[in-house]
Amino acid sequence: MSYRGYExxxxxxxxxxxxxxxxxxCADATNFDASDNENVSPVSAGMPGTLPVLNKRxxxxxxxxxxxxxxTIRKKSxxxxxxxxxxxxxxxxxxxxxxxxxxxxxxxxxxxNGVDKTVNISRAHLEEDAGKSNHSGAHxxxxxxxxxxxxxxxxxxxxxxxPAEAAxxxxxxxxxxxxxxxxxxxxxxxxxxxxxxVSVRKVGAPEFGTKVEIKNVNSFRFVEKAIExxxxxxxxxxxxxxxxxxxxxxxxxxxxxxxxxxxxxDAQDYRYFPDPDLLPLIVSEDWIEQIRKELPExxxxxxxxxxxxxxxxxYDAQVLTIEKSVADYYEATxxxxxxxxxxxxxxxxxxxxxxxxxxxxxxxxxIKPAQLGKMVELIDAGTISGKIAKTVFQEMxxxxxxxxxxxxxxxxxxxxxxxxIEKIVDEVxxxxxxxxxxxxxxxxxxxxxxxxxxxxxxxxxxxxPDMVNKILLEKLK
Ligand code: ADP
Ligand code: MG
Numbered sequence: 001m002s003y004r005g006y007e008x009x010x011x012x013x014x015x016x017x018x019x020x021x022x023x024x025x026c027a028d029a030t031n032f033d034a035s036d037n038e039n040v041s042p043v044s045a046g047m048p049g050t051l052p053v054l055n056k057r058x059x060x061x062x063x064x065x066x067x068x069x070x071x072t073i074r075k076k077s078x079x080x081x082x083x084x085x086x087x088x089x090x091x092x093x094x095x096x097x098x099x100x101x102x103x104x105x106x107x108x109x110x111x112x113n114g115v116d117k118t119v120n121i122s123r124a125h126l127e128e129d130a131g132k133s134n135h136s137g138a139h140x141x142x143x144x145x146x147x148x149x150x151x152x153x154x155x156x157x158x159x160x161x162x163p164a165e166a167a168x169x170x171x172x173x174x175x176x177x178x179x180x181x182x183x184x185x186x187x188x189x190x191x192x193x194x195x196x197x198v199s200v201r202k203v204g205a206p207e208f209g210t211k212v213e214i215k216n217v218n219s220f221r222f223v224e225k226a227i228e229x230x231x232x233x234x235x236x237x238x239x240x241x242x243x244x245x246x247x248x249x250x251x252x253x254x255x256x257x258x259x260x261x262x263x264x265x266d267a268q269d270y271r272y273f274p275d276p277d278l279l280p281l282i283v284s285e286d287w288i289e290q291i292r293k294e295l296p297e298x299x300x301x302x303x304x305x306x307x308x309x310x311x312x313x314x315y316d317a318q319v320l321t322i323e324k325s326v327a328d329y330y331e332a333t334x335x336x337x338x339x340x341x342x343x344x345x346x347x348x349x350x351x352x353x354x355x356x357x358x359x360x361x362x363x364x365x366x367i368k369p370a371q372l373g374k375m376v377e378l379i380d381a382g383t384i385s386g387k388i389a390k391t392v393f394q395e396m397x398x399x400x401x402x403x404x405x406x407x408x409x410x411x412x413x414x415x416x417x418x419x420x421i422e423k424i425v426d427e428v429x430x431x432x433x434x435x436x437x438x439x440x441x442x443x444x445x446x447x448x449x450x451x452x453x454x455x456x457x458x459x460x461x462x463x464x465p466d467m468v469n470k471i472l473l474e475k476l477k
Contacts, residue, residue: 004239006200008231009208010160012223013195014173016152016183017129018061024128024150025052025095032189040144046090051277054079058150059102059281061182062126063291065152066103068180068298069121073288077102079126079278083271088131088142096153098272101125102281109300110172112165119169120157127151146190152182158197158208163231167224170194174220175299179324187218194223198230200238209234210244214258217251226251230258302327310340319348329362329369336373343376350393366400367393375403387461388412415463418471421455424463425471428454439476448472 026043043050063073080098106121129151131144160166177183184191194217199209214226234244249258299321306317320330334343355362378384384407395406407413415421429436438444455468
């Protein structure tokens with residue numbers, strides 16, 4: 001993609017908050033809804049003399065994510081101190097990983113405007129989160145609940161070439177970590193934070209330009225907008241004969257622009273060194289293989305299988321695999337209905353619409369997969385018509401009752417008895433004599449549909465439509 005003869009180069013660092021129950025180096029809870037400083041022991045507060053104890057779950061989640069991203073897992077990785085001062089980081093350093101991160105050299109592939117894009121994951125390392133400063137008037141209040149919450153920082157190579165690619169990359173990582181159940185993916189609560197590194201160079205230039213980092217962007221829409229803005233800002237600067245400063249900037253969503261926060265530290269400014277309070281982390285081959293075996297099927301593979309095994313169109317397969325919970329719901333429904341496409345249709349249209357209206361996750365749906373599957377089966381067996389099924393569906397949605405019960409209680413069984421349908425047809429024709437004459441004399445064309453509609457209406461939608469057609473054709477000959 002070219003901007004006024006320049007090419008953007010983008011690398012993304014995403015902090016993924018791992019959903020462990022306790023923090024990475026102590027037993028403090030990690031719940032988001034805790035009151036300020038409720039989850040703070042002397043370890044989280046960085047008291048002298050306290051010692052970190054590594055959380056095994058956090059390592060497992062880190063490895064699981066690394067494996068899903070095709071990374072090599074280091075048998076020996078090292079925790080290092082990253083020294084810098086912030087009021088919300090009372091130890092004066094953050095425990096992170098530096099030259100020996102747990103995951104390295106992976107990649108992720110996703111589609112941007114229908115075209116496959118592969119991005120290298122250069123590393124993914126474990127670290128602890130810092131606390132949070134809340135500025136109010138002349139005061140700053142510090143909340144250390146977040147201090148020590150485990151993060152996996154996933155870092156790409158400088159491989160992205162457009163704002164849209166960067167945003168789509170972020171959405172893909174979110175989808176994957178949610179499939180893996182290692183992160184809730186809740187961007188508003190800060191469970192995923194993106195740092196966007198952006199530089200520009202003349203198209204065809206061999207070297208990268210100086211990069212600027214936009215920190216802590218908290219939505220993928222903002223990732224796209226912030227990078228778009230930054231590309232234009234850098235090109236303006238260069239065209240004006242200026243230079244790009246290596247700096248950290250922030251995105252202002254209200255003003256739609258980035259602004260300078262601080263000039264960027266180089267690695268040596270952090271004076272990284274191995275944390276003497278923590279031994280090197282050694283993980284066994286057995287453990288890695290066990291985690292690999294337990295990896296869930298990931299979205300792209302699952303969508304492919306839905307097409308091959310269930311014969312779904314690509315579009316259905318993609319929509320149904322966006323969320324693991326939806327894919328699980330779909331498979332459970334199709335298993336009962338034995339009609340994959342009809343199950344897909346009901347989920348993608350009726351069910352999704354109801355869920356979206358009340359903003360309800362599919363796990364909480366009042367209609368369970370087995371019930372929806374059974375309903376589809378009733379349609380296929382001819383017990384109810386597709387039209388009646390909509391009524392049944394609504395009743396199931398509001399009462400959670402089984403479809404058979406709804407059909408029975410409401411007397412919605414399809415009428416398939418020819419004599420019963422013939423009786424209704426005769427009544428309808430008798431009370432529409434004028435129309436019958438018009439039809440027979442050929443005075444008015446296209447009255448057939450009118451008769452079908454009238455019979456269906458008279459039967460309260462319960463007459464089998466094929467039989468209605470057939471009987472009407474004979475009677476109107
Ligand atoms: P830092 O030490 O400043 O954090 P890293 O080498 O760790 O820098 O890279 C951070 C991120 O910036 C990575 O995602 C990397 O791919 C990306 N990156 C590196 N150089 C450039 C560049 N010139 N332009 C855009 N992105 C870059
Ligand atoms: Mg970095």
